[in-house]
Amino acid sequence: MRPTRSLRLIFACLGLALALLAGPARAQDIPGLIQSMGEASLRELGGIVEELAATGDSAVAPALEALAEGDLYVNEADGRVVIVTRNRMYDPVTQEEIGPAADADLSRIRINNSLRRDVAAAIGGLTLMSDNPSVRLSAARSMRANPSEENLALLDEALAAETDATVRGAMETAHAVTVLSLADTSIEDKRAAVPVVAQNAGREAITILNSALGSAPDALAADIRSAIAGLEQERAIWAALQNVWFGVSLGSVLLLAAIGLAITFGVMGVINMAHGEMVMLGAYTTFVVQDVIRRNAPELFDYSLAIALPLAFLITALIGIAIERGVIRWLYGRALETLLATWGLSLILQQTVRSIFGPTNRQVGNPSWMSGSFEFYGLAITWNRFWIVIFAIAVFAALLVVLNRTSLGLQMRAVTQNRRMASAMGIRTPFVDAMTFGLGSGIAGLAGVALSQIDNVSPNLGQGYIIDSFMVVVFGGVGNLWGTLVGALTLGVANKFLEPYAGAVLGKILILVLIILFIQRRPRGLFALKGRAVES
Amino acid sequence: MITQALLRALDKKAIWLVAILLALAVAVPAANLLIPAGQPGHVPTYIVTLFGKYLTYAMLALALDLVWGYCGILSLGHGAFFALGGYAMGMYLMRQIGTRGVYAHPTLPDFMVFLNWRELPWYWQGFDQFWFACLMIVLVPGLLAFVFGFFAFRSRVTGVYLSIITQAMTFALLLAFFRNDMGFGGNNGLTDFKDILGQPVQAATTRGALFAASAIALALSVLVCSMIVNSKLGKVMVAVRDAESRTRFLGYRVEYVKLFAFTVSAIMAGIAGALYVPQVGIINPGEFEPANSIEVVIWTAVGGRGTIVGPIIGAVLVNMGKSYFTGALPELWLFALGALFIFVTLFLPKGIVGLLGQWRDMTARREQAPAAPPPPAQAAVAAERGEDPATLGDVQPKPAE
DSSP states (O other): OOHHHHHHHHHHHHHHHHHHHHOHHHHHHHHHHHHHTTTOOHHHHHHHHHHHHHTTOGGGHHHHHHHHHTOEEEETTTTEEEEEETTEEEOTTTOOEEEESTTSOEEEOOOOHHHHHHHHHHHHHHHTTOSSHHHHHHHHHHHHHSOOHHHHHHHHHHHHHOOOHHHHHHHHHHHHHHHHHOSSSOHHHHHHHHHHHHHHSGGGHHHHHHHHHHHOOHHHHHHHHHHHHHHHHHHHHHHHHHHHHHHHHHHHHHHHHHHHHHHHHHHHOOOOTTHHHHHHHHHHHHHHHHHHHHHHOGGGGGGHHHHHHHHHHHHHHHHHHHHHHHTGGGGTTOHHHHHHHHHHHHHHHHHHHHHHHOSSOBOOOOOGGGSSEEEETTEEEEHHHHHHHHHHHHHHHHHHHHHHHSHHHHHHHHHHHOHHHHHHTTOOHHHHHHHHHHHHHHHHHHHHHHHTTTSOBSTTHHHHHHHHHHHHHHHHOSSOHHHHHHHHHHHHHHHHHHHHHHOHHHHHHHHHHHHHHHHHHOTTOTTOOOSGGGTO | OHHHHHHHHOOHHHHHHHHHHHHHHHHHHHHHHTSOTTSTTOOOHHHHHHHHHHHHHHHHHHHHHHHHTTTOOOOSOHHHHHHHHHHHHHHHHHHHHGGGSSSOOSSSOHHHHHTTOOSOOGGGTTTTSHHHHHHHHHHHHHHHHHHHHHHHHHTTOOHHHHHHHHHHHHHHHHHHHHOGGGSSOGGGOEEOOOEETTEETTSHHHHHHHHHHHHHHHHHHHHHHHHHHHSHHHHHHHHHHHOHHHHHHTTOOHHHHHHHHHHHHHHHHHHHHHHHHHHHSEEOGGGGOHHHHHHHHHHHHHHOTTSSHHHHHHHHHHHHHHHHHHHHOHHHHHHHHHHHHHHHHHHOTTHHHHHHHHHHHHHHHHHHOTTOOOOOOHHHHHHHTTOOGGGHHHHSOOOOO
16 A cells, blocks of 8 residues: 555544544535535635635545645546546545546646645645654644744644654744744744754755845844854854865875885885886776676676785785886885886886777776765765775774784884894895885785776876875875875875865865975975984 | 186087087088978978977987986976976967967967957066067076975985975976966967967978077087086086085085076976977977976986986987887887886996997907906896895995986
8 A cells, every 4th residue: 555545544534533523513614625626716726725724624634635746636427526546536535435537537626836835835734733753744844844824823733732852843943944934923933943943954044044034123133143153154064074074085095095105115215106007907907807707797796896805916916026026126226217117117017008908998886885875964975985995094004013013014114224234134125125015016906996996997097196196105204104194194185175265276286386395394204214214 | 717618518529419410400401491302312391390309309308417417316397397498489479370360369369269368467478579488488497497496405305205396396287287277278288370480380491490499509508518517516516416415515515506407407498398399389288297207317318317418319219219109009109118218227227328338448448458357237246146236325336316
């Protein structure tokens, strides 16, 4: 059974009960009034609706609802007014089935929009006394949307009897909104209504208050203005929080892209220009994994990222180690030349991917648990951004553990601080270098898997991030993961806060200029290494 | 004193180079204009323009060499100075179009009319005068380099940090020039030029003149660079490159030395850009791409940094290769360029010129003492012994960077 049908039944029972209570005089009017709608003109129809609403009897609700929905017909054969749903005719008052609609000659009772609003308000008033709390709630909400003088009394009446807190709140709000939007309510009432509206009316509160402000006397206007100011401040705070979230989200992406770079730069003093290409390779690994899954086992699609993560790490780490052993090893102590050689590598990697996968964007899908969004108080948060923030935190934590709790991490830190002393203590620095480069590249691969979820997977993917990543590393300083974290988050949030004022491009330019200026103050970044190691 | 410096500058190599360039400046346009097409010795106009472009690239590479090869500053943003000079020239050329544009507006360039601009922005004023444009070609890149360098060198931003922020500088300019609101034509840049100094830019005579101008400008740059590196200041620059701290402790103001080299180099790059634009007929924000600036570095490295002739050879050779590859095998060009980066840094740290020098030394030594084998490269030996090559840098004076 459809809910409207069950509602109608409830109304019918209610109507019966109320009719018994209210006395016979009214009950007799209702069928007659409804029947008179059959021949009424549009204007007369308005009067009849008002009269029906004035009965206060919920038995008229089904007929009014049908009228609003265009389900109220006149049977031309006997002139009787009927409700038609699903090809069956029903009596508008008793809801008894009369017969199939197919063979009857029916003509619809037409209404216009202004009448439809009246009808809706009338129904709201009637259903306000329903036994079902959700019906009462929706009635209160519809009254809030269509304030009219008649509702006030109804709402007062309903409020007196209401026990459910939620419904009560909605009714109070509707009452307050009505009080504010009517011209002839007293100033005291209106003054009392202002805070209620401000608190409960949500996003429309400012609109409602603003329209009330137009006609308000001076005494009230001050109240309304301060309420609006309060609301706007609140809205600004939420907007700021939303910006912070966007910034954190951007920052986490930057963190993922930059942290591998920071490790290799910190330990080896090597700027890896091919780092962006490692990110790109990670994204393409995701694409390949998803492609294989789509062809062979579509049911595994939701796990595609879980499969792609270790693969991407392994592939990029191995390529990283190969690069270190093959090229970078020969260039230690010549940082600027390493930069050029890795730039050459990045060109080759890009062109290789372009030759294999084509120059166009590749489609990487979101698993079901990463698509869509959710609301967190006033914040709209998309799931993919949310998971990327979580992922970035996880990668960061894992790296901290690796650096601080494993022997490789210990060796890496030792080499960062003093390469020759570490070497003298028996640490195989070439091995540490290779592992560090592999680790940094592997993390770039992981970043690629994450970025494939929010960015276009194309051979140029890495290029877009490389300069930002450099900025993060330069800003945060090397040899300290926390510097990278702070750098990435600061840049992300600053970027998002500048965007609304300066536009996306100008915001970015400002950030670059600010970093260039910042470097003047602290040439070694925010968290610089101290001591003699710095100069070497 | 200046004649002295000039005399010192004109060592044998520089004289040869300047002479060759000046000869080219006369011979190539002459071969294009005086020898009719089809006859042996005729140089087609497109070749004149192409090599004119290469000459401006060579000038840019030479400018980079002055800071990188002689002063140890690896700038990854020299393309920005080149492009700024180019934009200054482009603005002059735009103002020369006058009413011949699509919208036939007497003062506003087409793109401004298209964007509903009412009047010329203040920074476009004066560019209808050639002398003013020339002034700006020198001033704008020079001033940017001076301010940028002043702050960077004063706070001792060195090495890769400096490279990265120069890259950030050109990236920021790239983003800025892409914006339509900047008033430099946005994405499309400045193009559709008609006249330069009253001569149509497309005409063969103008092309020849531009080629000659590029060759002469390059010759002058060679002279200036040669003068600088052969002076006392040049010696200090090399000292800064090889041991910056030591030079500072000896009492030299390292930051001013660097600032001087950086600014002169930026001005040279700006002039190169200004000569480049009328020859290719367009300037757009793509010239600010960080990738372009890095490519300049590889021209210099291929030819041989720390020499005057090296960057010129490198720029011309690499760009000839580029023209050939992008025409014949476009897929392979990036592979070739990438491989070139790796090959040169690994096996040709001194470039082609260095290789020639090595080869000459070897033959000379063989004639003197055939028994002594040439010492193998230090890093390779160390790596074979299982030592950490990175530690080597501290033991010896650092290799040139």
